[in-house]
Amino acid sequence: MKALCWNGINDLRVERVPDPSILNPGDAIVRVTMSSVCGSDLHLLDGYVPTMKAGDIIGHEFMGEVVEVGPGVKKFVKGDRVVVGSVLGCGSCEFCQTDQWSLCDNSNPNPEILEKAYGYAGAGIFGYSHAFGGYAGSHAEYIRVPYADNGAFKVPEGVTDDAAVFTSDAFPTGFMAADMCGIEPGDTVVVWGAGGVGQMAMQSAWLLGAGRVIAIDRFRDRLAKAKQFAKAETLNYEEVDILEALKEMTGGRGPDRCIDAVGMEAHTTGVEQYYDKAKQTLRLQTGRPAVLRQAIMACRKGGTVSIVGVYGGLLDKFPMGAAMNKALTLRMGQMFAQKYIPQLLDRVAAGEVDPSYMLTHKWGLDQSPEGYKMFKEKTDDCMRVVFTP
Amino acid sequence: MDTYKSKMSDVLDTQHILPPATGSSHMNVGTTERIGSVVGGALMAYYGFRKPNFGGLILAAAGGALLYRGSTGYCPMNSMLGRDTADAKDISIEITRSLTINRPRSEVFQFWRQFENLPQFMQHLQEVRQQGPKRSHWVAKIPKGVGTVEWDADIVQEETDTLIAWRSLPTSDVDNAGEVRFTDAPADRGTVVQATISYRPPAGAVGGQLAKLLNPAFEQMVKNDLHRFKQLMETGEVTTIEGQPAGAR
Numbered sequence: 001m002k003a004l005c006w007n008g009i010n011d012l013r014v015e016r017v018p019d020p021s022i023l024n025p026g027d028a029i030v031r032v033t034m035s036s037v038c039g040s041d042l043h044l045l046d047g048y049v050p051t052m053k054a055g056d057i058i059g060h061e062f063m064g065e066v067v068e069v070g071p072g073v074k075k076f077v078k079g080d081r082v083v084v085g086s087v088l089g090c091g092s093c094e095f096c097q098t099d100q101w102s103l104c105d106n107s108n109p110n111p112e113i114l115e116k117a118y119g120y121a122g123a124g125i126f127g128y129s130h131a132f133g134g135y136a137g138s139h140a141e142y143i144r145v146p147y148a149d150n151g152a153f154k155v156p157e158g159v160t161d162d163a164a165v166f167t168s169d170a171f172p173t174g175f176m177a178a179d180m181c182g183i184e185p186g187d188t189v190v191v192w193g194a195g196g197v198g199q200m201a202m203q204s205a206w207l208l209g210a211g212r213v214i215a216i217d218r219f220r221d222r223l224a225k226a227k228q229f230a231k232a233e234t235l236n237y238e239e240v241d242i243l244e245a246l247k248e249m250t251g252g253r254g255p256d257r258c259i260d261a262v263g264m265e266a267h268t269t270g271v272e273q274y275y276d277k278a279k280q281t282l283r284l285q286t287g288r289p290a291v292l293r294q295a296i297m298a299c300r301k302g303g304t305v306s307i308v309g310v311y312g313g314l315l316d317k318f319p320m321g322a323a324m325n326k327a328l329t330l331r332m333g334q335m336f337a338q339k340y341i342p343q344l345l346d347r348v349a350a351g352e353v354d355p356s357y358m359l360t361h362k363w364g365l366d367q368s369p370e371g372y373k374m375f376k377e378k379t380d381d382c383m384r385v386v387f388t389p
Numbered sequence: 390m391d392t393y394k395s396k397m398s399d400v401l402d403t404q405h406i407l408p409p410a411t412g413s414s415h416m417n418v419g420t421t422e423r424i425g426s427v428v429g430g431a432l433m434a435y436y437g438f439r440k441p442n443f444g445g446l447i448l449a450a451a452g453g454a455l456l457y458r459g460s461t462g463y464c465p466m467n468s469m470l471g472r473d474t475a476d477a478k479d480i481s482i483e484i485t486r487s488l489t490i491n492r493p494r495s496e497v498f499q500f501w502r503q504f505e506n507l508p509q510f511m512q513h514l515q516e517v518r519q520q521g522p523k524r525s526h527w528v529a530k531i532p533k534g535v536g537t538v539e540w541d542a543d544i545v546q547e548e549t550d551t552l553i554a555w556r557s558l559p560t561s562d563v564d565n566a567g568e569v570r571f572t573d574a575p576a577d578r579g580t581v582v583q584a585t586i587s588y589r590p591p592a593g594a595v596g597g598q599l600a601k602l603l604n605p606a607f608e609q610m611v612k613n614d615l616h617r618f619k620q621l622m623e624t625g626e627v628t629t630i631e632g633q634p635a636g637a638r
Contacts, residue, residue: 001634019634023633026624053635053638055636055637055638092623093624094491108628135633136630136635140634
């Protein structure tokens with residue numbers, strides 16, 4: 001089959017690779033019909049996520065058709081139209097059973113890498129480096145889906161592919177960001193980053209009772225979409241002083257809930273020895289937490305900062321004093337796909353949210369390297385390129 | 390005594406079963422003598438092989454014996470004479486690791502108690518055969534397909550649902566012992582499995598140095614095996630990506 005393979009920094013190639021096969025009883029093989037780029041893939045392209053190997057198939061936000069199931073799969077048969085969560089969960093460990101799926105004890109076959117870096121390892125993620133399991137990703141004609149009974153979900157009749165594909169990753173991530181905020185009726189919610197995840201966080205904030213939603217970015221087209229589709233007020237951080245603007249917009253109180261949907265913009269700093277060792281092993285680099293610092297400074301006393309933008313290593317000049325003395329609540333984590341996807345599919349089916357506006361470009365797999373280039377450079381008002389293998 | 394690190398069983402205040410010091414791990418030559426033996430033996434062997442006559446052959450043979458004595462730390466002559474100059478007698482490598490498994494204690498114990506099950510998650514074990522109520526035969530693969538090592542082991546302690554301890558019989562390829570404790574995790578979180586695996590490195594202190602180098606890998610192996618045990622118990626399968634597609638590496 002054809003697949004998009006990572007071959008080094010900013011070196012993506014479409015290659016011929018063997019078809020996947022069932023390796024464990026709980027596996028299913030899915031013929032990929034749609035597979036989206038994601039902002040977190042850019043960290044892979046730029047070499048900021050360690051433990052990538054040449055030849056790794058990337059991609060983690062996808063949907064498709066079940067073509068084969070292992071003997072342990074009970075929920076699916078050949079021909080089912082499914083969306084699959086980007087994070088894998090075994091369904092049986094303590095964390096999966098308490099709906100904290102991205103903390104799964106068992107779905108990462110290489111836990112030793114993250115145990116060294118973080119103390120304990122989290123779940124495997126499709127197409128997202130060997131530290132996160134080394135699973136082959138979805139920018140391919142077919143993909144093996146382990147623990148299919150947990151990670152795959154039938155798409156309801158009437159929900160289009162263009163909308164369903166984003167319930168794999170962007171929507172549940174944005175929804176979890178809003179959910180972690182603990183929004184109370186009438187709260188002002190600010191979202192840093194108006195890309196796919198940010199847009200979904202804004203939509204979700206409304207669903208969970210926000211009284212006001214404010215979007216921050218620098219790309220006009222993305223702010224325009226936030227305004228048009230997510231009914232957000234918008235701020236361009238290249239044009240205004242964000243802290244001052246937010247204070248004025250909230251009568252001097254500050255926003256109640258702040259969401260970081262941006263994450264790391266990596267740069268390197270020297271740190272203590274243990275980290276150096278991990279870094280040496282993992283080629284980890286630290287993030288540049290400009291957004292996180294600003295969110296902590298902007299947040300009202302007693303408010304919540306919710307972090308779904310991806311961080312990998314250590315941060316410099318983290319404003320702990322502000323967080324501590326304002327009694328902020330910090331919530332964060334990789335998203336719990338399996339917890340949120342069923343209700344999000346229902347909400348899309350009910351017409352509460354239609355994520356399909358984020359799909360700005362639909363291309364074949366052969367054009368995927370160019371697709372990533374466009375997505376990275378954000379030309380042609382690109383929000384999400386979706387490949388149709 | 391060579392100290393590798395404080396033994397986890399001491400930290401956790403649990404007793405541990407020591408592997409027997411016999412066979413390949415036995416040593417009765419001290420370090421200074423061994424260095425002398427290696428250097429002298431090598432020289433003798435070198436000159437011996439250069440002389441194509443009977444005297445040369447004897448010199449080479451004697452050199453070879455000295456080399457063996459020096460590199461293994463075991464001298465048959467010392468053994469006959471009851472002479473023992475070894476300065477590092479108690480070399481045993483011990484790894485203790487704990488994991489919590491979200492299954493009932495009796496189920497986890499029963500699975501482990503069937504030693505035939507162990508190769509399902511212990512990557513380097515090829516086979517374990519139960520040969521009697523206490524006795525079992527173990528076959529382990531040497532990494533990189535170099536070959537196998539085999540030994541017999543006896544269960545030396547067993548308390549249903551609580552503890553199994555076994556020890557290799559004297560004169561095994563690798564003197565080793567293992568002990569696994571099973572306790573209830575707090576708040577219905579399943580079973581805590583605490584495994585202690587220990588072995589005496591072959592070939593005395595030279596082996597000890599080698600083992601020091603290999604120890605991190607061995608420690609990782611024990612950890613990985615426990616992870617696989619947990620996967621198998623909780624999900625019924627061992628998580629894998631082996632055999633999945635990838636582009637040209």
